[in-house]
Amino acid sequence: MSIRADEPRSGGTGGVPAALVFEGVSKHYGSTLGADSLDFVIPAGELVTLIGPSGCGKSTTLRLAAGLERPDQGVIRVAGDVVADKRRFVEPEKRRVGLVFQDYALFPHMTVAQNVEFGLDRLTRGERRARTGEVLDLVRLGHLSGRYPHELSGGEQQRVALARALAPRPAVVLLDEPFSSLDESLRAQVRRDTVATLKEAGTTGVLVTHDQTEALSVGTRVVVMRGGVIEQADTPEKVFEQPATRFVASFMGDADFLPAHVHRALLTCEIGVVSTVPGWANSEADVDVVLRPHEVALQPDPNSPARVSSVEYHGAFVLHYVTLASGRTVRSWQPHTVRHPIGTPVAVTVAAGTTPTLLLGDRAITSPPPGSSLKPRPSVPLQLS
Amino acid sequence: MTETAVLAEAGTPKRRPRRSAGAGRPAWSALVVLVAVVVAMPVLAVVLDGLRSLGSTTPPRDLPGMVLTTLLLMLGVAAGSLLVGGGLAWLVTAYRFPLRNVFVWLLVLPLAVPAYILGFVFLSVFDVSGPVQTALRAAFGADVWVPEVRSLPGAILVMSLSLYPYVYLLARTALIEHTAGTYDAARTLGAGRGRALRRVLLPLARPSLAAGMSLVMMETLTDFATVQYFNVQTVSVGVYLVWKGTFNFHAATQLAVLVLLFAVAVLAGERVLRGRARYHRQGSRGQGLQPQQLDGGRGWGAAALCAAAVSTGFLIPVIQLLAWAAGGAARNPGFLADPRFGEYIVNTLLVAAVTAAACVLIAVAVGHGVRLSGGRFVSSAAQLTTFGYAVPGAVVGIGVLISFAALDDALEAAGVPGGTGLLITGSVLGILYAYVIRFLAPAYQAVDSSFAKIPMTLTFSALSLGAAPRRILARVHAPLARSGIAVALMLVAIDAVKELPIVLLLRPFGFTTASVWVYELARENFWEKASLPALVIVAAAILPVLVLVLQARSVETSGKVPA
Numbered sequence: 001m002s003i004r005a006d007e008p009r010s011g012g013t014g015g016v017p018a019a020l021v022f023e024g025v026s027k028h029y030g031s032t033l034g035a036d037s038l039d040f041v042i043p044a045g046e047l048v049t050l051i052g053p054s055g056c057g058k059s060t061t062l063r064l065a066a067g068l069e070r071p072d073q074g075v076i077r078v079a080g081d082v083v084a085d086k087r088r089f090v091e092p093e094k095r096r097v098g099l100v101f102q103d104y105a106l107f108p109h110m111t112v113a114q115n116v117e118f119g120l121d122r123l124t125r126g127e128r129r130a131r132t133g134e135v136l137d138l139v140r141l142g143h144l145s146g147r148y149p150h151e152l153s154g155g156e157q158q159r160v161a162l163a164r165a166l167a168p169r170p171a172v173v174l175l176d177e178p179f180s181s182l183d184e185s186l187r188a189q190v191r192r193d194t195v196a197t198l199k200e201a202g203t204t205g206v207l208v209t210h211d212q213t214e215a216l217s218v219g220t221r222v223v224v225m226r227g228g229v230i231e232q233a234d235t236p237e238k239v240f241e242q243p244a245t246r247f248v249a250s251f252m253g254d255a256d257f258l259p260a261h262v263h264r265a266l267l268t269c270e271i272g273v274v275s276t277v278p279g280w281a282n283s284e285a286d287v288d289v290v291l292r293p294h295e296v297a298l299q300p301d302p303n304s305p306a307r308v309s310s311v312e313y314h315g316a317f318v319l320h321y322v323t324l325a326s327g328r329t330v331r332s333w334q335p336h337t338v339r340h341p342i343g344t345p346v347a348v349t350v351a352a353g354t355t356p357t358l359l360l361g362d363r364a365i366t367s368p369p370p371g372s373s374l375k376p377r378p379s380v381p382l383q384l385s
Numbered sequence: 386m387t388e389t390a391v392l393a394e395a396g397t398p399k400r401r402p403r404r405s406a407g408a409g410r411p412a413w414s415a416l417v418v419l420v421a422v423v424v425a426m427p428v429l430a431v432v433l434d435g436l437r438s439l440g441s442t443t444p445p446r447d448l449p450g451m452v453l454t455t456l457l458l459m460l461g462v463a464a465g466s467l468l469v470g471g472g473l474a475w476l477v478t479a480y481r482f483p484l485r486n487v488f489v490w491l492l493v494l495p496l497a498v499p500a501y502i503l504g505f506v507f508l509s510v511f512d513v514s515g516p517v518q519t520a521l522r523a524a525f526g527a528d529v530w531v532p533e534v535r536s537l538p539g540a541i542l543v544m545s546l547s548l549y550p551y552v553y554l555l556a557r558t559a560l561i562e563h564t565a566g567t568y569d570a571a572r573t574l575g576a577g578r579g580r581a582l583r584r585v586l587l588p589l590a591r592p593s594l595a596a597g598m599s600l601v602m603m604e605t606l607t608d609f610a611t612v613q614y615f616n617v618q619t620v621s622v623g624v625y626l627v628w629k630g631t632f633n634f635h636a637a638t639q640l641a642v643l644v645l646l647f648a649v650a651v652l653a654g655e656r657v658l659r660g661r662a663r664y665h666r667q668g669s670r671g672q673g674l675q676p677q678q679l680d681g682g683r684g685w686g687a688a689a690l691c692a693a694a695v696s697t698g699f700l701i702p703v704i705q706l707l708a709w710a711a712g713g714a715a716r717n718p719g720f721l722a723d724p725r726f727g728e729y730i731v732n733t734l735l736v737a738a739v740t741a742a743a744c745v746l747i748a749v750a751v752g753h754g755v756r757l758s759g760g761r762f763v764s765s766a767a768q769l770t771t772f773g774y775a776v777p778g779a780v781v782g783i784g785v786l787i788s789f790a791a792l793d794d795a796l797e798a799a800g801v802p803g804g805t806g807l808l809i810t811g812s813v814l815g816i817l818y819a820y821v822i823r824f825l826a827p828a829y830q831a832v833d834s835s836f837a838k839i840p841m842t843l844t845f846s847a848l849s850l851g852a853a854p855r856r857i858l859a860r861v862h863a864p865l866a867r868s869g870i871a872v873a874l875m876l877v878a879i880d881a882v883k884e885l886p887i888v889l890l891l892r893p894f895g896f897t898t899a900s901v902w903v904y905e906l907a908r909e910n911f912w913e914k915a916s917l918p919a920l921v922i923v924a925a926a927i928l929p930v931l932v933l934v935l936q937a938r939s940v941e942t943s944g945k946v947p948a
Contacts, residue, residue: 066849092848099849105842109864118860119850161846168851 017080019172019204025074034060036228047205049219057228067092079171098165098173106149113145119168135163172204246362260289271348283368290357296332301347413754421766427784435642438635455619465545466601470552481676482684488691490934495698497927500547500611505907506702540615552597559593595658607777624779641783709916733898737881740820744828752836774826782890815891828873835869
């Protein structure tokens with residue numbers, strides 16, 4: 001089956017078909033759920049990160065896209081062509097999907113150049129040479145083309161793996177935790193290089209990671225998965241600032257949850273008034289409020305029932321654990337110069353300008369839940385006796 | 386069964402679950418299943434035919450005797466091997482004494498002398514006309530009592546001395562490798578050396594001892610050449626004699642079913658003895674048991690014990706064979722240039738080479754197929770291809786005969802006059818088929834352990850780079866598995882050179898190999914003539930033993946030196 005990237009198909013925008021589309025894709029392993037009715041569209045040229053705790057289905061998603069698993073249900077498209085549905089299944093070697101693994105998976109018995117040429121066997125010898133030189137230059141390894149993988153450093157091996165995957169011009173490159181076997185010191189540099197290379201090559205990338213910082217800093221979009229289900233797929237900012245679920249809020253960064261109440265747009269909880277909620281003027285509802293430690297302000301206050309219960313020094317910042325009157329704990333980042341001793345009574349407030357996320361059950365809500373509306377506020381407040 | 390079975394148990398870690406390119410490759414899956422069917426067919430044929438003909442033929446008159454003899458022989462050899470192999474393993478592991486480091490690997494050498502060679506050398510020395518009894522008669526008169534050498538105890542003694550290295554190797558691996566961390570833990574919990582031994586090491590070594598004994602019993606069961614020197618009538622001998630004497634299919638088949646039952650009993654027994662234990666590598670890091678110095682007389686006593694085992698199992702027979710060959714050559718210079726000798730060697734090498742090539746080709750195809758197709762069904766089929774190693778030669782042989790007979794009938798029914806004719810029964814094809822069934826296991830184990838070292842991600846990468854399965858086999862899998870392929874070729878070829886029962890049963894008229902020749906000459910007491918082909922076989926068989934020695938030594942170092 002020939003695969004053409006130039007044919008516009010559904011799921012794309014502006015004439016160019018989306019690089020990768022999942023429509024209701026499910027995969028079970030026996031009774032375990034690998035992926036449950038996944039839907040997403042990855043437009044050409046984007047770099048999407050896929051994140052979740054282990055066993056969340058992110059690797060299954062990658063394997064499904066690569067053709068290493070056959071979906072039980074649903075449709076998968078690569079560059080506009082259906083590669084898997086009820087009737088069809090395109091084998092991995094016939095999909096235009098590149099793979100980069102955590103262990104790089106370089107062929108140990110081939111040189112760097114031979115590794116890169118492996119995927120170019122349909123080209124003439126001259127074309128093969130040229131393309132190999134091109135992608136090796138792209139990752140700045142042209143001078144090492146005669147080396148064997150074991151003669152390279154970890155970072156260099158990673159770049160060869162990327163060059164090898166890019167050589168056949170895949171519609172999408174899938175990167176399975178590509179940086180996790182690198183040293184901490186090397187990782188940031190290799191990550192920047194990889195992102196730059198993918199951008200330069202104009203290749204769509206899907207990067208699987210379990211590192212929250214990596215997911216937020218690398219991707220143009222972030223897909224958060226749990227239990228085979230997509231919890232949220234959005235820009236990094238949205239995912240962090242407006243998490244769609246309780247899980248996303250706690251998984252993508254630190255978060256504490258406090259029971260809260262909205263009454264006529266005023267959000268209150270144990271620590272007092274948190275903020276106003278625009279659009280909730282005529283509502284009354286019990287919710288949970290998501291407090292991120294960097295949004296929580298502390299002020300020593302001998303009258304406050306809240307006490308500092310533990311302090312962790314993190315270098316640039318100091319993390320304070322504060323036990324509230326109810327026994328619940330909230331955390332607060334303080335600059336490294338601030339250190340309230342354990343037992344200090346502190347007043348807990350929310351930093352000005354914060355719009356905290358509200359949860360009803362485990363899902364975020366942005367508009368008042370049904371059944372919460374009050375009668376429009378009379379012009380004169382009723383005096384309750 | 387072969388050294389490789391030990392290799393697999395002792396050397397490579399147990400199979401771990403692995404994901405394959407689970408999308409499915411019907412053609413490759415079908416190939417794996419086909420191989421499994423072809424391998425399983427003869428054994429299935431034996432079972433079916435045996436059940437169908439139940440009661441239609443009268444069993445041999447001495448059947449109960451045969452069963453009892455088989456049972457006694459197997460239990461005797463198992464006990465003997467446990468005593469010798471387990472005892473020696475304990476000795477070289479727990480104690481330090483003169484020459485211990487040399488004995489550690491010398492003790493493996495008896496594996497290179499097949500029982501049917503050790504047996505006739507033993508007889509030549511201890512039988513009525515041998516030097517020992519002659520000397521006894523000279524000293525004490527013609528009526529001096531000596532135990533009957535050609536007897537069940539004689540067979541048990543010889544087979545134990547030839548087979549004990551299986552137990553020795555597995556016991557030693559268990560003592561060094563599997564138990565080090567646990568032993569350390571026991572000692573830190575306050576157990577003394579003796580208590581740690583009784584309560585920790587021995588229970589942990591039990592599965593390995595059980596595995597070693599089951600290997601020994603399977604070898605004993607499959608033999609029907611050695612035991613005939615000693616006039617021991619086992620069920621396997623019965624199969625051979627009934628088939629060669631009467632050509633009565635059904636009677637032979639029923640006996641073969643009996644042999645199969647024994648094999649199943651051995652495997653079941655191993656399961657029971659092993660209990661729920663598995664070959665864990667947990668806690669393999671650690672100091673483990675530290676050998677204690679044996680001083681003076683006790684030290685030399687230990688060395689003498691080891692020397693006795695190595696001498697009787699290897700040195701004395703090899704020296705005796707060399708002496709015969711040299712003596713024969715000295716008296717008759719033409720002795721070495723027997724024209725038949727060349728022919729039989731060529732036969733042997735040819736069969737060995739073809740068997741090795743066939744087994745390795747199939748093993749590589751199966752390994753590749755499993756990797757591409759995955760799935761529980763295909764993996765089970767791949768496992769099934771290796772079960773021939775546990776099927777005694779007599780069963781495989783009769784099964785091949787029945788299968789070809791059925792094929793003949795089918796062809797005749799389909800209108801092919803004469804069926805396969807003499808194409809198969811009149812040629813070595815039957816032998817080759819039986820060899821493949823029997824030796825696919827060592828080939829597959831060697832190839833598979835190489836495949837297991839190739840990360841799945843490598844296969845996935847190759848696929849995603851557009852390489853079709855055949856190209857991956859040629860460019861990635863085969864080159865990366867080449868060490869396993871080389872080992873498999875060598876092991877199978879050497880097993881084929883040593884193999885005797887299957888050739889005896891299946892050889893076409895006039896076809897003789899080196900092992901058959903040794904057997905025939907030895908049965909007629911032509912010791913001197915038998916020495917040369919026997920030496921050739923020992924020389925070939927010593928190669929895999931050296932591999933084992935290297936393995937044993939690497940276990941030694943990895944187990945002893947903390948990384």
